[in-house]
Amino acid sequence: RYNLEISPKGNLSWEGIDLLDLIGMYGTPLYVMNERMIRENINRFKNALQKYFGENGLIIYASKAFCTKAMCQIAKQEGIGLDVVSGGELYTALSVDFPTDKIFFHGNNKTYDELEMAVEKEVKIVIDNFDELEMLSLICETKAKRADVLIRVKPGIEAHTHEFIRTGQIDSKFGVALENGEAFSMVKKILEKKQLNLLGLHCHIGSQIFETAPFKLAARVMLEFILKIKKELGYEIEILDLGGGFGIKYTAFDQPPQLEKFIEAIAEEVEEFCQQKGLKKPFIVLEPGRSIVGEAGITLYTIGSIKEIPNVRNYASVDGGMTDNPRYALYQAKYDAYVVENPLGEKTKVYTIAGRCCESGDILIKDIKLPELKTGQHLAILATGAYNYSMSSNYNRFPRPAVVLLKDGQAKVIVKRETYEDIVRNDLEI
Numbered sequence: 001r002y003n004l005e006i007s008p009k010g011n012l013s014w015e016g017i018d019l020l021d022l023i024g025m026y027g028t029p030l031y032v033m034n035e036r037m038i039r040e041n042i043n044r045f046k047n048a049l050q051k052y053f054g055e056n057g058l059i060i061y062a063s064k065a066f067c068t069k070a071m072c073q074i075a076k077q078e079g080i081g082l083d084v085v086s087g088g089e090l091y092t093a094l095s096v097d098f099p100t101d102k103i104f105f106h107g108n109n110k111t112y113d114e115l116e117m118a119v120e121k122e123v124k125i126v127i128d129n130f131d132e133l134e135m136l137s138l139i140c141e142t143k144a145k146r147a148d149v150l151i152r153v154k155p156g157i158e159a160h161t162h163e164f165i166r167t168g169q170i171d172s173k174f175g176v177a178l179e180n181g182e183a184f185s186m187v188k189k190i191l192e193k194k195q196l197n198l199l200g201l202h203c204h205i206g207s208q209i210f211e212t213a214p215f216k217l218a219a220r221v222m223l224e225f226i227l228k229i230k231k232e233l234g235y236e237i238e239i240l241d242l243g244g245g246f247g248i249k250y251t252a253f254d255q256p257p258q259l260e261k262f263i264e265a266i267a268e269e270v271e272e273f274c275q276q277k278g279l280k281k282p283f284i285v286l287e288p289g290r291s292i293v294g295e296a297g298i299t300l301y302t303i304g305s306i307k308e309i310p311n312v313r314n315y316a317s318v319d320g321g322m323t324d325n326p327r328y329a330l331y332q333a334k335y336d337a338y339v340v341e342n343p344l345g346e347k348t349k350v351y352t353i354a355g356r357c358c359e360s361g362d363i364l365i366k367d368i369k370l371p372e373l374k375t376g377q378h379l380a381i382l383a384t385g386a387y388n389y390s391m392s393s394n395y396n397r398f399p400r401p402a403v404v405l406l407k408d409g410q411a412k413v414i415v416k417r418e419t420y421e422d423i424v425r426n427d428l429e430i
């Protein structure tokens with residue numbers, strides 16, 4: 001899976017690199033990202049969008065999934081855009097001269113400083129609420145600048161994995177609702193402000209979605225709104241941004257559709273609607289995060305203490321945990337793993353892989369069948385490329401692991417391992 005191989009020495013290897021050698025060089029815990037797979041994923045999205053929408057579409061990588069300078073450089077080289085949700089993500093993108101016209105700035109509570117930075121750098125701003133609208137127009141006025149904006153709409157569809165519901169989704173901290181007219185009055189308000197240029201509408205219906213139907217429904221609901229704006233206000237919305245959320249395979253149980261299928265389904269819906277209603281096809285933006293980096297990352301750990309509690313549970317603890325991957329603790333997320341030294345060994349025992357934080361919930365994988373583990377062996381947890389490094393913390397003052405990027409049989413450090421010195425860097429004595 002995920003292009004993992006066996007090295008001549010019989011160890012797990014990736015991109016022609018023996019992972020035990022990699023551990024020898026960089027230590028554990030270690031985040032390993034596969035540059036070829038990242039670029040391939042980007043290109044699958046790009047090609048599919050190109051096939052159905054030609055030049056009339058753009059992929060913007062949702063950088064929250066994994067945001068570093070190197071990742072922004074890859075996105076820049078591939079010619080895609082970027083979705084940022086904070087001054088920090090924006091700063092990272094700007095630090096590698098990311099083309100600002102392809103940056104979309106999201107967030108439900110952007111600060112004055114962040115908006116100021118966004119206006120100065122001329123990135124596109126996805127307005128979330130009326131307070132932000134007012135603050136933004138004030139900033140534009142003060143700076144005598146005009147901002148390109150989109151509106152974050154709650155389309156009334158919420159999807160998670162296999163299920164999706166069409167309800168009043170008014171109870172969400174993101175965006176303005178369609179059903180109570182909030183979104184429509186925001187359109188009118190923006191059109192009154194000469195310092196704001198209303199380019200488009202945005203929605204995001206959820207994450208790790210395994211069905212194409214909710215995307216089709218979202219496209220239809222949004223297109224209906226675009227049509228209403230055209231009919232009632234005579235204004236043409238150019239951009240329709242349908243967000244991200246395309247599901248990936250974490251374990252053998254996950255069966256997401258091929259990502260091309262998502263785009264095909266959206267294209268069908270847009271085509272049909274626009275033809276039927278005589279609407280000009282909008283420029284389509286999609287914001288994949290997880291589906292670009294998720295399967296392109298693994299995390300390597302060293303196995304420490306092993307605690308076999310008869311008839312209860314076998315704990316194998318590793319030298320990382322919820323500080324480098326909080327997804328089990330937060331969402332009971334499921335992962336698969338291999339023993340680096342024994343990838344093909346017969347799976348004879350069930351283990352719970354625990355971290356080393358001072359917290360019972362600090363678990364990485366609950367109940368996974370593996371070959372008999374020995375202290376000192378190494379474990380590779382798969383599909384950790386998204387929302388692991390980006391959600392990591394220094395709880396218990398554990399330094400964050402390094403991130404290495406693999407390409408053509410070579411490894412390159414793209415984020416240095418934190419040191420104890422880093423841990424106390426901002427501390428001041430009394």
Ligand code: LLP
Pocket residue numbers: 062065083106203204206207208243244245246287288289290291327386387
């Ligand atoms: N666009 C918007 C507006 C979003 O809110 C998100 C994710 C995305 C795009 C990208 O979604 P993706 O393609 O990566 O599913 N921490 C959680 C995921 C939170 C996602 C939040 N928004 C996790 O670890 O599963």
